[in-house]
Amino acid sequence: MSGRSVLLASNYNVWREPFNGQSQSFLNVVRQVEEGADLIAPVGAAYLSGHAVRPSLRYLATEFSHRVTSQARLRLGRHGLSNMVVTDVEKNYDLFFFCCQFPHELPALDRLRGWRKRSGWAACYMLESWSSSLPPTAGNLRILDQFDQVFVLNGQSIPELSRYTKAKITPLPPATDVAWATPMPTPSRRPIDVYSFGRRSQVIHEQLLQLSQKRPDFFYVYDTIQGGTIPDWLDHRCLTASHMKRARFFIAFNPMDIGGGGKGEFRNEQALSTRYFEGAAGGAVMLGSPPGVPEFQEHFGWPGSVIPLAPDGNIEELLAELLQDEERLKTVSHRNVVESLRRHDWSHRWEQVLSHVGLEGSAALQDRHGALRQLSELPYQWM
Numbered sequence: 001m002s003g004r005s006v007l008l009a010s011n012y013n014v015w016r017e018p019f020n021g022q023s024q025s026f027l028n029v030v031r032q033v034e035e036g037a038d039l040i041a042p043v044g045a046a047y048l049s050g051h052a053v054r055p056s057l058r059y060l061a062t063e064f065s066h067r068v069t070s071q072a073r074l075r076l077g078r079h080g081l082s083n084m085v086v087t088d089v090e091k092n093y094d095l096f097f098f099c100c101q102f103p104h105e106l107p108a109l110d111r112l113r114g115w116r117k118r119s120g121w122a123a124c125y126m127l128e129s130w131s132s133s134l135p136p137t138a139g140n141l142r143i144l145d146q147f148d149q150v151f152v153l154n155g156q157s158i159p160e161l162s163r164y165t166k167a168k169i170t171p172l173p174p175a176t177d178v179a180w181a182t183p184m185p186t187p188s189r190r191p192i193d194v195y196s197f198g199r200r201s202q203v204i205h206e207q208l209l210q211l212s213q214k215r216p217d218f219f220y221v222y223d224t225i226q227g228g229t230i231p232d233w234l235d236h237r238c239l240t241a242s243h244m245k246r247a248r249f250f251i252a253f254n255p256m257d258i259g260g261g262g263k264g265e266f267r268n269e270q271a272l273s274t275r276y277f278e279g280a281a282g283g284a285v286m287l288g289s290p291p292g293v294p295e296f297q298e299h300f301g302w303p304g305s306v307i308p309l310a311p312d313g314n315i316e317e318l319l320a321e322l323l324q325d326e327e328r329l330k331t332v333s334h335r336n337v338v339e340s341l342r343r344h345d346w347s348h349r350w351e352q353v354l355s356h357v358g359l360e361g362s363a364a365l366q367d368r369h370g371a372l373r374q375l376s377e378l379p380y381q382w383m
Contacts, residue, residue, distance in 0.1 A: 004094040004095060004359070005036070005038075005091070005092070005093045005094050005095070006030075006034050006036070006037040006038070006093060006094065006095045006096075006097065007037070007038050007039075007040065007089065007091075007093040007095070007096045007097070007115070007118075007119065008027045008030055008031065008034075008037055008038065008039045008040070008097050008098075008099070009039070009040045009041065009096070009097070009098045009099075009112055009115065010023045010024070010027055010040075010041050010098065010099045010100060011041070011042070011082070011084050011100055011105050011108040012024045012027075012041055012099075012100075012101075012233075013041045013042060013043045013044070014042070014043065014044035014048070014082075014083065014084045014105075014108070015044070016229050016230045016231070016233075017227060017228070017229065017230065018198075018228075018230060018236070019101055019127075020101055020230075021230065021233060021236060021237065022101070022127055022174065022274055023099040023100065023101065023125075023127070024041070024233045025176065025177050025233075025237060025346060026099055026125070026175075026346045026349070026350075027039060027041070027097075027099055028177065028233075029177050029179075029345065029346035029347050029350070030097070030346070030347075030350050032347075032364065032368065033347050033350060033361070033362055033364045033365035033368050034350070034362055034364070034365070035362055035363075035364055038091070038093075040087055040089070040112060042084050042085045042086075042087045042111065042112075043084070043085055044083050044084055044085065045062075045083045045084070045085060047059055047062040047063070047083075048063075048083060051063070051229075063083075066081060066083055069081060070107075073139065074136065074137065074138075074139045074140070076139075077138070077139055078139045079106065079107050079110075079139040079140045079142065079143055080104060080107050080137070080139065080140055081107055082105070082107040082108040082109075082110060082111050084108045084111045085111065086111050086113060087111065087112055087113070088113045088114060089112055089113065089114040089115045089118045089119075090114070090118075091118065092118045092119075093118060093119050093120065094119075094120045094121065095119070095120065095121050095122075095123075095357065096115060096116075096118075096119035096120075096121070096122040096123070097122075097123050097124075097125070097353065098115075098122075098123070098124045098125070098147075099124075099125045099127075100124070100125075100126055100127070101126070101127045101128055102126070102127075102128050102133075103126065103129065103133065103134060103137040103140050103141055104137055104140060106124075106126075106137075106140040106141070106143045106144070107140060107143065109143055109146075110143075116146050121148050121149075121357050122146065122147045122148055122149075123147055123148060123149040123150070123151065123353060123356070124144060124147045124149075124150050124151065124167075125150075125151040125152075125153075125172060125353075126150065126151070126152050126153070127152075127153045127174070128153065128154065129152045129153070129154050129157040129161055130154065130157060130269055131156070131157045131159075131160035131161070131269060132269075134157070134160050134161060134163075134164060138164050141161065141164035141165055142164060142165060144164070144165035144167045145165050145166050145167055146167075147167045148167070148168070149167065149168050149170065149356050149357075150165065150167045150168065150169045150170070151169075151170050151171070151172035151353065152169060152170075152171060152172065153171070153172065153173065153174055153271055153272065154171075154269060154271040155171030155271070155293070155295065156269045156270065156271065156293070157269065158171065170356065171295070172349060172352060172353070173272050173295055173299055173349070174272060174273070174274040174277055174349075175274075175277050175344045175345055175346045175348060175349050176274060176277040176278050176281050176340070176344065176345070176346065177237065177241075177345065177346055178281045178340045178341055178344060178345035178346075178372060179345065179368065179371070179372060180237060180238075180241055181241040181244060181245065181278060181281035181282050181340075182245070182281055182282070182283075182337060182340065182341060182372075182375060183245040183282060183283045183337065184337060184341070184375040184376075184378055184380075185375055185378050187245075187283065187380065187381045187382075187383065188245060188246055188383075189246065189383045190246050190247060190248045190382075190383055191219055191246060192219050192220075192221050192243060192246050192247040192248065193218050193219050193220060193247075193248055193249065193319075194208055194219075194220050194221070194247065194248070194249045194250070194251065194287075194315075194319075195221045195222075195243050195244060195247035195249070195250050195251070195284060196208070196220075196221070196222045196223070196250070196251040197222065197223050197240070197275075198223065198275065199253070199255055199258060200222070200223075200251060200253070200258065201251075201253055201257075201258045201311040201312070203311060203312045204251065204309070204311065204312075204313070204315050205222065207314070207315050207316060208220045208222070208315060211315075211316055221243055221247070240278065241278075241281075241282060243282075244278060244279060244281070244282030244283075244284055245282040245283060245284075247282070247284045248284065248285060248329070249284060249285050249286075249287050249319070249322075250275075250279040250282075250284035250285070250286050250287070251286075251287055251288055251309075252273075252275050252276055252279050252286045252287070252288040252289075252306060253288040253289050253309075253311060254270065254288070254289040254290060254291045254292065255270075255273070255291075256268070256270055256291070256292070257288075257289045257311050258311050270291040270292050270293050271291060271293060272291055272293065272295055272296060272299065273291065276290070276296075276300060276305075276306070277340065277344050279336070280300070280305065280336035280337070280339065280340045280344065281336070281337070281340040281341075281344065282337075283333045283334070283336055283337045283382075284333070284336070285304070285307065285322070285329055285332050285333055285336075286305065286306045286307065286336070287306070287307050287309040287315070287318065288306055288308075288309050289306065289308065289309070289310075289311075290305075290306045299343075299344070300339075302335050302339065303332075303335075304328070304331070304332035304335070305332075305335070305336065305339075307322070307332070326382065329382060330380070330381075330382030333380075333382050334380040334382070337376070337380065338376045341372045341373065341375050341376035342372065342373060342376050345368070345369075345372055347361075347365055347368050347369065347372075348369075350365065351365060351369075
């Protein structure tokens with residue numbers, strides 16, 4: 001036992017959309033390596049059940065009222081409202097760790113009654129903090145003053161974010177549940193030729209569709225629905241990991257290269273995306289482009305971690321070229337898996353969080369790291 005009490009909290013059960021799986025995955029891993037940690041992840045208000053393809057009138061009316069009131073509060077310099085159900089924090093904890101996706105989700109902390117007075121050291125991890133999106137949420141960002149430490153995925157936003165809170169801010173890269181995602185110890189066959197999810201190049205997508213129609217043996221797996229609700233986080237992660245560890249190639253573009261940057265909230269900022277960590281962990285060979293941030297070289301600086309593919313390039317030619325050198329593909333895939341096992345599990349990020357408090361990892365955390373390292377030393381097959 002580590003001898004410390006830990007409370008983990010998030011709002012990922014309020015809006016069960018794919019992006020919130022990051023918070024769920026992180027905290028799920030922390031619970032495995034932090035003996036006795038408690039988790040609070042309340043659901044949303046009852047009216048949210050009317051949010052569907054054909055939303056109910058009750059949902060539309062209540063959500064409209066909620067958003068208008070929340071925006072009015074922000075315009076008055078106060079923080080917005082959360083539609084998470086109220087939960088009382090009834091025990092005292094040495095550490096409190098809150099994980100959320102966006103600044104507009106910070107008011108969920110108001111729905112965790114007593115969290116600050118019952119917590120010793122408190123930290124928050126915010127996964128999206130684009131500088132241009134911060135000014136309208138200034139009231140929400142002042143909630144961060146209650147934390148001893150704030151971690152953000154997007155390090156480029158720190159100068160702007162520092163204008164709204166006195167809390168110490170530190171970049172923390174994403175990761176994935178590598179123990180779940182790795183193909184080790186017995187790599188399976190890779191019948192999926194190319195796997196793609198989320199944001200994509202339409203040019204490349206259309207080429208892959210044509211290739212799958214031209215060649216019946218070519219298996220291309222991709223999204224056909226945007227958005228949507230995730231009924232079960234475990235099922236969702238299982239499906240994604242199963243696809244990744246059975247795919248030869250995975251498409252991973254820098255959003256700036258396929259219309260995701262230069263407009264809207266990104267405004268030319270770039271950051272590491274979890275898709276690179278997920279692709280590497282499963283051993284897929286990644287095709288596309290890396291984000292233009294120094295952290296990419298720090299975390300993916302080995303040859304072939306992302307093989308260049310232009311958003312309007314010829315993917316059929318690239319695949320034909322790469323498949324001429326199976327040994328190269330095996331080397332890249334193996335390196336992706338090994339690096340992920342040794343340093344890109346969510347437990348590695350928790351170890352970084354603990355280092356900011358001056359605490360050592362638990363015995364369970366050290367055991368997990370040892371098990372991951374042992375997997376990284378096993379013989380590897382590329383099929």
